[in-house]
Amino acid sequence: MLFGRSDLADFSYFLVTAKHRSFRRAALELGISASALSHAIKGLESRLGVRLLNRTNRSVTLTAAGEQLQSAISSPFEEIGQAVEDLNRFRDGPSGRIRLNVPTDAATLLLAPVLPAFVDRYPDIEVDVAVSNQMIDVIDGGFDAGIRYGGTVPEDMITQRLSADxxxxxxxxxxxxxxxxxxxxxxxxxxxxxxxxxxxxxxxxxxxxxxxxxxxxxxxxxxxxxxxxxxxxxxxxxxxxxxxxxxxxxxxxxxxxxxxxxxxxxxxxGPGFHIYYSSRRHVPVGLRLLIELIREMRPLGL
Incomplete structure (x- = not known):
């Protein structure tokens, strides 16, 4: 079976939906509407001839076929994403998109003083910040990283200090x-x-x-x-x-x-702010540059 460009896009949509188990959360990460995402997945299922997701009013779960497809294509898509990220070194300036989940105080005290300089220095990097005091799983939520007080960072994450105590x-x-x-x-x-x-x-x-x-x-x-x-x-x-x-x-x-x-x-x-991300995920260039700028400008000391 041959696949076109639309199939590859729909496979990536499927992987994000499978990760979140939610059309709403997956659509938020992808930047499209939930209805458009659902339509794309239905089209993929029709072309493949198998159901990949079980849908109810409250949840989305993987079928056996969906679990097999997720397992088979996750690594290749991660490698493609890594390869695209590595191309940043050949561009005139870095580009891409990073998503952060941060509490209110970190947004006000840490990011607000730094982001104006960041967008001036790296105009082709999009920064998507969700401000919430809820303790969520940033990986499951589709975020590249989270910022929290040092004492509340999950133990299985890689952390870097962004401020003094x-x-x-x-x-x-x-x-x-x-x-x-x-x-x-x-x-x-x-x-x-x-x-x-x-x-x-x-x-x-x-x-x-x-x-x-x-x-x-x-x-x-x-x-x-x-x-x-x-x-x-x-x-x-x-x-x-x-x-x-x-x-x-x-x-x-x-x-x-x-x-x-x-x-x-x-x-x-008390412990200062730390940024954290999964050891299983490559650090995007944009995230690395943002961390470097925060540590350079030190809005809360370091």
């Missing part, structure tokens, strides 16, 4: 502190309104403090539970409660007089 602080608005007073010891937080942060794995973040060898871990009290730092910042400025965050997050508001730090002698260092 971060100093964690407690901040409140002048309005709130004038009304409720300043805590003098971490235990005083139990009598305060705190803006609680829900981690990407649904756990509540506990506030860590250290002074003179004494370490204290506080389950912060409060009626507001949030998972996005920009929203927490807005509520803190509005006087809704105290927040716990890297100092760099609240520093601009402190400089503007919209926030004050408390418990400063208890401030605690």
């Amino acid at each position: 971060l100093r964690w602080v407690v901040a409140g608005s002048p309005t709130y502190l004038d009304r409720f007073g300043e805590p003098e010891h971490p235990d005083d937080l139990h009598q305060h309104r705190c803006l609680r942060f829900r981690l990407g794995d649904e756990r509540m973040y506990r506030w860590e403090f250290e002074r003179g060898g004494e370490e204290i871990l506080i389950t912060a009290p409060g009626n507001l539970v949030l998972d996005e730092s920009g929203f927490i910042l807005s509520l803190m400025v509005g006087g809704a409660g105290l927040m716990y965050a890297p100092q760099a997050v609240v520093a601009p508001l402190v400089a503007q007089g919209k926030a004050r730090l408390v418990l400063e002698d208890w401030m605690t260092p």
Whole structure:
């Protein structure tokens, strides 16, 4: 059986769909609509004369034929992708596309200062950034890499440090502190309104403090539970409660007089941002260049 260019494209579509087990997620990675992707796969199945995917309203699974095809063609397509990536060294300038999954703070503090310089330096590289605090499998999600705080990076990944350790602080608005007073010891937080942060794995973040060898871990009290730092910042400025965050997050508001730090002698260092990617996946040239530029510009120190 001879295959045309459309067949090869549909085979690549099939592999992405098989990886995600979802037309929606696969379409997002491919940059096409889910309906167009489904139509392409149906056309491939028709030409091959076998069903490759079982479809329901909630899931997509591989048939036995689909599993066999995925196993047979995955390596050749990976080799083709690698060969195309290797051609970058023959171009006048590098090109390609990289996809990143990053938390809000990393997007604001780490990428925002660097990406304007990156697109100026490498105009033919497309950078697709998904900002989310959810702890997802970046490989299953179709991302080339993820950025997380050092202590939350999956152990089976290759990691590179992108920032110095971060100093964690407690901040409140002048309005709130004038009304409720300043805590003098971490235990005083139990009598305060705190803006609680829900981690990407649904756990509540506990506030860590250290002074003179004494370490204290506080389950912060409060009626507001949030998972996005920009929203927490807005509520803190509005006087809704105290927040716990890297100092760099609240520093601009402190400089503007919209926030004050408390418990400063208890401030605690924590792991900085790290980028991580699978040891099974070749690092795209664009990703390598972005890592190099972040480490060159050092927006959070290094």
